[in-house]
Amino acid sequence: MTVTAVLPRSSLHLALLDANDPRIDHVLYRDSHLREDIERRYPGKAVYLGREGRLPRNPRGAMRQIAENRAYYGRVREMLEPLGIERLILFLEGEPLERMIADWFEGPIELWEEGLSHYIDLTSPLWYAARGAAQIVSGFYPRGALRRRADRGRMIVRDRFERRNLAWDYPVLAAPEDAVLFIGSPLVDDGILTREQLAAGLAQVARIAGVPLHYLPHPREDRSGLLPMLAGIDNVAMAPDPHGLTRHVTQHGYRAFVAPVSTALLDLGAFDNSLFVPALFGEKRMDQALRSWSANPVKVAADVNEAAAFLSSRKAAPLHQLRAEASPAG
Structure with a gap:
């Protein structure tokens, strides 16, 4: 063996x-x-x-x-x-x-x-x-x-999306509720964004969400800086427990899932209801990289107007998950 x-x-x-x-x-x-x-x-x-x-x-x-x-x-x-x-x-x-x-x-x-x-x-x-x-x-x-x-x-x-020679077990998501989930990344901790840039981009997402925006922090994000930032932005709050991605989305339902950049949007499998928004945080390189990736199953918003239109289109009816085209092997 x-x-x-x-x-x-x-x-x-x-x-x-x-x-x-x-x-x-x-x-x-x-x-x-x-x-x-x-x-x-x-x-x-x-x-x-x-x-x-x-x-x-x-x-x-x-x-x-x-x-x-x-x-x-x-x-x-x-x-x-x-x-x-x-x-x-x-x-x-x-x-x-x-x-x-x-x-x-x-x-x-x-x-x-x-x-x-x-x-x-x-x-x-x-x-x-x-x-x-x-x-x-x-x-x-x-x-x-x-x-x-x-x-x-x-x-x-x-891998799951180009060679498609890895299987993946998608979580069973909770029924959609009147909230949007913002999935955090350690962009500030890694020196890619300043705290002010993160707050400005998040405020734009909160303004166009139309429903409460819940922030699910990444395990590496510094909570001591994150909590005061969230307190200063209207219509956004820390997501309720539990904070592990899989456990959270199986217990709490959302109309849409948004992130500047995060593998979590690939892991959820809710591709039709997920959106990358790096442009709202001034990250042009990330925006271009995500757009140029031919196997990307998640939409990318070019600006705040595209992001608003996406979120608005998910308000009228219960959301569904679109996985057939992008599901990896297995």
């Missing part, structure tokens, strides 16, 4: 593994918030790899952390060697840990969809290069650090 290892980075990745049921021997992970979920799904198969560290402000501590970061990858290789891995499944292709493991591993590698960024580049090559340069200085794995994409020619690529 082939010894298979996977390196998931999110709940989406774990759900993809569930839906496609590969036989897994080792679940590698570095993010501690996934520990409980992995142990529950794959008891006795979890391998915690640890992670690199951020540099402290003081010079002596920073130099120490750089050395520790450089040594980290050797420790990971020492952990992986005894596992006898013969098949490797990765989800991210541009991160230091995945790049190091892919360079080290000599067997077949499968690259599974990580989410929306698997298909399109949402930020400029310069943004990725600057990020990679900062990582190199911090002692992170340097090879390929300035590039967004790996060499997919040596990988078996699997």
